[in-house]
Every structure is written in structure tokens, then in C-alpha cells.
Amino acid sequence: MPKPVVISHFYQAPPEAVWQVATDFACFAEAMRGVATFEGMPTEGRLKAGDRFDVRVRLFGWMPPMNYYMTLAAYDPALRCFRSIEHGGSIRRWEHVLQVVPENEGARLTDTVHIDAGLTTPLMRVWARYVYRKRHPPRLRMLQSRQPV
Template sequence: MGGVRTVRLTHDYDAPPDRLWRLVTDYSSLARSCDGLLSFSGLPDGRVREGQEIDVRVRLFGRFPPQPYTMRVIACDDDAMTCLSEEKGMGVRRWRHAFAVTPLGSGSRLSEEIEIDAGPLTALYAAWARILYSRRHPRRVEMLERQAV
């Protein structure tokens, strides 16, 4: 059935919060963390900024035909390390993604909440979101270990 579904995830990192924040708000790191699952064309360089509206084309698994997708950054606060975006496209009416980085001992925690409305396919997209965002975690760990961000 349709309706809205919410996916909540937390992942812990052995990296200072400011370093994790720079990684999760960097567009090239986003593309690398999704590699093999999603590929983007038209993704800007640099970091996420409040007020951005980005029209990209997204390919599922890098194989399916590219689909238009819009991402709008509603809020992005570097001091509070919080971000909120709304996205749509590829059958999704609304994909509202809120995330925050917080200190955790000598490391940090990334908390994400993704609210999805995709009509009758909402449950399927929610399952996809859980897989996609969970797969980003080990890739981010690797990026944090390999280089300073």
C-alpha cells in the first residue's frame, strides 16, 4: 500500500565529527559512497549548501537508463552539523532526508531519517533506502581511513 514511510539509521565512525561532516556534505564523496548502486550525472563539485536546487540524472546500478531527479537543500548548518533536503524523481513524490553528525566518545555518529512518499511503491523505495544508506557506511569508513577530507 501507499502512504509515507520513514527509515531511520545511525552509523558510528572512528573520526572526529568535523571530518565526518565534511565527508557527508561533499558531493564527490556522495558519488563514491553510492558507486555501483547509483550513478549521477550533473552532480556539482564542492559541498552541500543551503538553498541549492540541483537537477541531476540518476542511473540505478549504473545500467538502467538515466532518470531525472531533483535535490533541494532546505537547510544545511555547518556549525550544528545538520542538513535537510527534499528530493523527487524516479517515481518518488518526496524523499525528505534529514541527517546530523554528533560527537560520540573519540569518534562521531551519523544519524539519518529518510521520509519517503512514492505512492504504491513506497514500501519498495523504503527497503531500497535502507539498503542504499547502509551500504554507504563501509564506503565512508574506507574513505575516512584512506584520506583526510
């Protein structure tokens, strides 16, 4: 398997606030606005250990839907870390690890993604970089508008 895609962003916010935004379904939908829609994904509440989602994904909200499957394989709110294992379409395996760690006067959120999509793996790596970078500006806005944790 090729090297993982690693995207990291710093937030001038407490680690717990960043974790809350990263694991909240409404915040996920907002962060993905214009990038993809996930039919069948909860629209409120938070991730929890053992979650499994069978969804229909539409890239950019208008492309033909694709069946996609996500399982939360590990979830540790004390460490502010989760690992999901996903697949669908040409994606055989999309393993995503998200971790939030304290840094200076804020927090660093790092997404690490291992992708196996056969011949389309290079394209999916480009897609992963795009998606995880696109989530950063909406998260900044959400963190600025939230009350302190």
C-alpha cells in the same frame, strides 16, 4: 505518511571529519559507486545552503536514466545537519535529514528519510535502507585515508 527510515552509523573519527566526508561531492560519488550515478551533480566541492540539483539518476549505473530533483531545504554546518527535499519517478517526496553528532571518541551519522512514493513506498523504504547502509563502508575507507581535520 509512514514512519521514517532511520539508519545510523558510528565512525571512529572526529565529527567534523565525518561531516566533511558526508557533504563533499567527490565523497558522495565514491559512496554511491555501484549503487547509482547522478548525471548533473557536481563532482567536486561541498554542499552549501540553497543548493538545487536537477539530475539524471541511473540505478546501478546502467538502468535507464530517471529525472530527479533535489533541493537543500536546510543546511547548518555548525550543527552538522542538512535536510534535502527530493522527488522524481514514482517518488513524490523523499525528505532526507542527515546529522552528525559527537559520540564517545568519534561521531554518529544518522540518516532519517520520510518517503512518499504512493503504492511503491514499501519498495522505496527497502531501497532507502539499502542505499544508506551501502554508503557506510566507503565512508569508513575515506575517513581512514583522510588527514585529521
